[in-house]
Amino acid sequence: MIRVLIADDEVLVRTGLRMILEPAEGIEVVAEAADGRDALDAVARHRVDVVLMDVRMPGVDGLSAAGELARRADAPKVVMLTTFDLDEYVHSALRAGAVGFLLKDTPPRDLVAAIRTVAAGSAMLAPTVTKRLISRFAGMGPSRAQAALARLAALTDRESAVVQAVARGLSNAEIGRELVMSEATVKAHVSRSLTKLGVTNRVQVALLVRDSQD
Numbered sequence: 001m002i003r004v005l006i007a008d009d010e011v012l013v014r015t016g017l018r019m020i021l022e023p024a025e026g027i028e029v030v031a032e033a034a035d036g037r038d039a040l041d042a043v044a045r046h047r048v049d050v051v052l053m054d055v056r057m058p059g060v061d062g063l064s065a066a067g068e069l070a071r072r073a074d075a076p077k078v079v080m081l082t083t084f085d086l087d088e089y090v091h092s093a094l095r096a097g098a099v100g101f102l103l104k105d106t107p108p109r110d111l112v113a114a115i116r117t118v119a120a121g122s123a124m125l126a127p128t129v130t131k132r133l134i135s136r137f138a139g140m141g142p143s144r145a146q147a148a149l150a151r152l153a154a155l156t157d158r159e160s161a162v163v164q165a166v167a168r169g170l171s172n173a174e175i176g177r178e179l180v181m182s183e184a185t186v187k188a189h190v191s192r193s194l195t196k197l198g199v200t201n202r203v204q205v206a207l208l209v210r211d212s213q214d
Contacts, residue, residue: 002119003030003047005076007039007062008054013104017052017081020108027115036060040068048076049119055082055093063092070097070200077118077201081106090125094207097200100124121171123203148211154196162189166202167209 004027006017014032021027030046033039037060039051051069053062066078079100080093093101100118102111102125114124155163158179165175172186179186190202199205 002027002115003049004028004115005031005033005039005042005046005048005051007033007036007042007051007057007065008081009034009057010054013054017111020111021115024112024115027112036062036065039065043069043072043076050115051076051078052081052115053078053098055080063096066093066098067096075200079114079118079124094203097204099201099203121202122169123201123206144211145213148208151197151208152212155193159189159193159196162186163193163197163205164209166190166193167206169206 004021006014006021006029008014008017011034014034018029018032021029030048031042033042035057036053039053039062040060042048043051051066053066055062062080062082066080069075069078075097077100078098079102080098081102081104083104090101100114100123102114106114117124152160152163161179162175165178170178172183172190175181175186176183181189194200194205197205197208199208
């Protein structure tokens with residue numbers, strides 16, 4: 001069962017999201033929060049797998065809450081959900097540790113699929129967001145690429161192979177089959193690589209690898 005927390009300052013939005021998610025097989029909405037502070041407290045009280053987090057909320061906003069959650073042990077996956085398709089929100093959310101960024105007009109079926117995708121360990125970005133990220137990073141200068149390469153150089157050959165596979169969107173099981181290692185070994189390599197690279201999730205790994213290729 002995927003346990004979900006909905007964080008949004010608008011009651012109607014929270015109600016609508018609950019109505020979409022609750023009928024979905026294997027998904028349970030365990031709590032709601034009206035702002036970032038409520039969301040942090042709710043995660044402390046409940047076992048939460050995925051947080052649907054609005055970006056703009058009073059008090060502690062969604063970006064700040066996502067950043068704090070990313071620093072916690074056994075942190076839930078955070079998907080930012082917003083009306084505003086703005087670059088600064090996307091980049092800030094991903095750097096804060098979010099593994100997804102969806103617009104509030106995302107179709108119900110796609111929203112349910114996104115919850116399942118991030119719960120399984122993959123990232124999920126709205127199609128328009130993905131296109132703009134690719135375009136933005138394709139235009140970055142050599143200094144960013146050099147910095148990314150320097151960080152990746154700290155990895156062993158095996159860790160590097162795992163990281164490259166993570167950047168391609170492969171799951172731990174898929175990486176294990178491709179590199180002929182157990183899923184537990186892949187998980188260990190991923191964990192060590194995240195620490196060495198100074199990142200908190202697989203999305204940030206993918207962005208770093210993308211930087212290094214420019």
